[in-house]
Amino acid sequence: MAVGALDRATALFGEPIYAFHQIVHNTVIVDSFERRGVRFVDDLAMVPRGATIVFSAHGVAPAVRTQVQGLVAGGMNPTVRRQAQSGPNWSQPKRVA
Numbered sequence: 001m002a003v004g005a006l007d008r009a010t011a012l013f014g015e016p017i018y019a020f021h022q023i024v025h026n027t028v029i030v031d032s033f034e035r036r037g038v039r040f041v042d043d044l045a046m047v048p049r050g051a052t053i054v055f056s057a058h059g060v061a062p063a064v065r066t067q068v069q070g071l072v073a074g075g076m077n078p079t080v081r082r083q084a085q086s087g088p089n090w091s092q093p094k095r096v097a
Helices: 002-013 027-035 062-067 077-088
Strands: 017-020 038-039 052-055 071-073
Touching: 002 017, 002 052, 027 038, 062 071
Parallel strands: 017 038, 017 052, 052 071
Antiparallel strands: none
16 A cells, blocks of 8 residues: 555656655665655654655554645555544543543
């Protein structure tokens, strides 16, 4: 899913494309994308305003999504996305009785 999303993003938007973290744990694939102009970053501050960014297959926290200023092409694995959306939101303050 993430590899396909990054492939489509590079075809649609051209260089540069930013990927938040390495999208897969495969150095051959990551190196291939780097040669095609994809820039892997671990800090959103490294992504210029208005740039195209793709998230990893593992997804990101909702707070990270709100920080993104550019166009988001989701590379999140569909199973991970469903679990993240159905699970509790641990980032919200909890009331204790």
